[in-house]
Amino acid sequence: MATVCIDGNASMANPIGRERYRRCLIWGCSPPRWREDVTKHPEVNLAVFNKDRLLYKNLKMLPDVPFDYTGFERLDYRTVTIFLKVDDPFTKRLLHELLNDVAFKLLQIEDSEKIERLYSELKEVSNYRLTFMRSISHELKTPLNVIQGNLQLAKLGVYGDVSHLSELLEEIESAVKRATQLINNLLDLSRIETEGFYVKVEPVRFEMFKQIMKEYELLAQQKGLHFDFHFQGEEPFSGDFRIISTILSNLLSNAVKYTGCGEIKGFLQVRGDRIIIEVSDTGSGIPLELQEKIFEPFVSGESGGSGLGLAIVKKFVDLLKGKITFISNVGEGTTFHIEIPRVYRPSHYENKEHVNVLLIEPDESTRRLLRKIVSDYTVVEALTGQEGYLKALEHSPDLVITGLRLPDIGGDELLYRLRGEEALNRSKLVLYVGGKIEKTDTYLMGLEIDIGELASRLKILLGDKLLLVYDDDEKVKIHLEQVKSFIKALLDREIMAKGLEMVDERDFLLYDTFVLLVQGDPEIIATFMRRIRKMFYSNMAIAIVFVLTGGELKWQG
Numbered sequence: 301m302a303t304v305c306i307d308g309n310a311s312m313a314n315p316i317g318r319e320r321y322r323r324c325l326i327w328g329c330s331p332p333r334w335r336e337d338v339t340k341h342p343e344v345n346l347a348v349f350n351k352d353r354l355l356y357k358n359l360k361m362l363p364d365v366p367f368d369y370t371g372f373e374r375l376d377y378r379t380v381t382i383f384l385k386v387d388d389p390f391t392k393r394l395l396h397e398l399l400n401d402v403a404f405k406l407l408q409i410e411d412s413e414k415i416e417r418l419y420s421e422l423k424e425v426s427n428y429r430l431t432f433m434r435s436i437s438h439e440l441k442t443p444l445n446v447i448q449g450n451l452q453l454a455k456l457g458v459y460g461d462v463s464h465l466s467e468l469l470e471e472i473e474s475a476v477k478r479a480t481q482l483i484n485n486l487l488d489l490s491r492i493e494t495e496g497f498y499v500k501v502e503p504v505r506f507e508m509f510k511q512i513m514k515e516y517e518l519l520a521q522q523k524g525l526h527f528d529f530h531f532q533g534e535e536p537f538s539g540d541f542r543i544i545s546t547i548l549s550n551l552l553s554n555a556v557k558y559t560g561c562g563e564i565k566g567f568l569q570v571r572g573d574r575i576i577i578e579v580s581d582t583g584s585g586i587p588l589e590l591q592e593k594i595f596e597p598f599v600s601g602e603s604g605g606s607g608l609g610l611a612i613v614k615k616f617v618d619l620l621k622g623k624i625t626f627i628s629n630v631g632e633g634t635t636f637h638i639e640i641p642r643v644y645r646p647s648h649y650e651n652k653e654h655v656n657v658l659l660i661e662p663d664e665s666t667r668r669l670l671r672k673i674v675s676d677y678t679v680v681e682a683l684t685g686q687e688g689y690l691k692a693l694e695h696s697p698d699l700v701i702t703g704l705r706l707p708d709i710g711g712d713e714l715l716y717r718l719r720g721e722e723a724l725n726r727s728k729l730v731l732y733v734g735g736k737i738e739k740t741d742t743y744l745m746g747l748e749i750d751i752g753e754l755a756s757r758l759k760i761l762l763g764d765k766l767l768l769v770y771d772d773d774e775k776v777k778i779h780l781e782q783v784k785s786f787i788k789a790l791l792d793r794e795i796m797a798k799g800l801e802m803v804d805e806r807d808f809l810l811y812d813t814f815v816l817l818v819q820g821d822p823e824i825i826a827t828f829m830r831r832i833r834k835m836f837y838s839n840m841a842i843a844i845v846f847v848l849t850g851g852e853l854k855w856q857g
């Protein structure tokens with residue numbers, strides 16, 4: 301914080317100026333000294349204090365304590381005081397404006413610092429709350445699973461005849477189910493709010509919802525409610541089954557909970573570019589004062605529910621970039637309506653052109669750099685995890701390179717999911733990170749590594765693609781690891797291995813070099829060579845053949 305002290309002594313050199321300045325001499329500077337200072341700063345005398353502490357003075361002779369600044373103009377900005385003496389009106393105005401500006405900026409900085417501090421404190425508290433919520437929920441899940449398991453065993457008669465307890469067991473089971481749903485909701489909420497929830501794009505069939513529908517139909521029937529929910533439109537559709545079924549469960553559970561008589565109906569419709577979900581009931585309706593905050597967590601009506609269900613529904617709908625609306629009249633009922641844009645999961649087999657490299661990186665300059673490194677290859681780019689995931693499925697690239705920090709998901713988490721995709725089981729996945737991550741089967745490249753080294757490492761991954769084809773026979777297979785490490789040492793290439801019977805036409809397109817590991821059967825080798833020749837017209841692949849004789853490996857070339 302700065303204060304400014306100014307004395308307009310432009311005329312210090314003449315007697316009038318000196319006279320005017322005499323007042324300033326009370327702090328005991330000898331005239332030659334101040335004259336020297338004043339010559340350096342002839343127009344302004346200025347001092348800045350924070351509380352009583354001197355921060356700045358433009359002349360050495362100016363006093364060190366605020367009390368001695370009699371006859372100075374005083375400007376106060378919170379804890380900062382500026383003493384100022386200027387004679388020239390133009391300079392005076394200029395300085396005033398400048399000081400006001402500076403003070404205003406300082407206040408802004410102070411405010412934003414305060415807000416930032418408060419924000420980080422809040423974040424810390426919120427993270428603590430979420431971590432606490434998550435760990436407690438996990439802890440509660442285990443005993444609940446034990447109770448649930450034992451209940452099922454009891455119902456199956458493992459603990460003898462318990463038919464006289466059947467009503468009690470049903471009641472316990474439904475309480476356990478309610479508790480489990482509550483805990484799942486808590487877990488979902490904390491996951492959505494912290495690390496982000498990754499939306500899957502998997503084929504979803506209507507029959508996958510059968511279990512949930514059966515459950516709510518039964519609950520409705522137990523309350524004497526008519527239940528009618530149907531599925532319409534195209535299936536399978538692409539979506540995240542767990543998210544959609546959580547949305548449905550929460551809406552249906554509320555409908556059953558808050559309806560005393562009448563009916564519950566709804567539908568899930570997949571048509572064109574959207575998925576529509578609607579759930580209606582003839583229940584109590586949502587009171588007007590509750591309606592505007594119904595999607596906030598822990599907001600519930602008089603029933604004293606947890607107030608989590610609709611908060612999660614809303615968060616999931618937002619995550620799917622959808623919209624949720626409702627109409628509710630007290631005493632008449634409620635209808636929730638959700639529209640979610642449909643995403644298309646590209647099928648690996650109908651994929652677009654095959655590309656060598658998929659680059660997933662939100663930062664433009666990093667992407668440009670990486671693009672240069674792999675400029676010899678065909679490249680597609682993505683800016684987010686979701687876009688990268690879809691493009692990976694679409695193109696099944698030889699190599700996926702992703703940064704660690706993506707806007708929607710961590711790069712490591714994304715690779716973990718891509719690894720689970722069958723369409724990508726031949727793709728190499730590269731994660732470049734600032735620091736080291738302990739993931740054994742992921743290629744790691746530090747962001748600060750030598751770019752030349754990165755280029756050469758990528759080229760190895762992309763370069764001559766080797767496939768070790770082995771005869772699926774125990775005598776041969778024992779040598780597999782040995783051959784792999786031999787090739788690795790010899791050529792410094794990663795190598796994939798595949799049983800002879802499993803090799804298909806795609807492999808012939810994908811790999812440049814085949815290493816054949818077979819028993820010394822010339823017929824097998826010849827057949828294989830014929831297949832390769834048929835596939836490659838000009839760019840003949842080199843086949844290196846290992847022939848096993850008497851358990852010893854021999855290189856044939």
Ligand code: ADP
Pocket residue numbers: 550554555558581583584585586590594599600601602603604605606607608609610611634
């Ligand atoms: P919970 O049901 O556990 O309290 P929700 O977030 O699912 O939590 O719902 C919040 C509140 O909204 C409920 O307490 C209830 O008052 C009201 N509500 C939700 N759905 C309905 C419905 N279908 N009919 C009437 N009231 C509802």
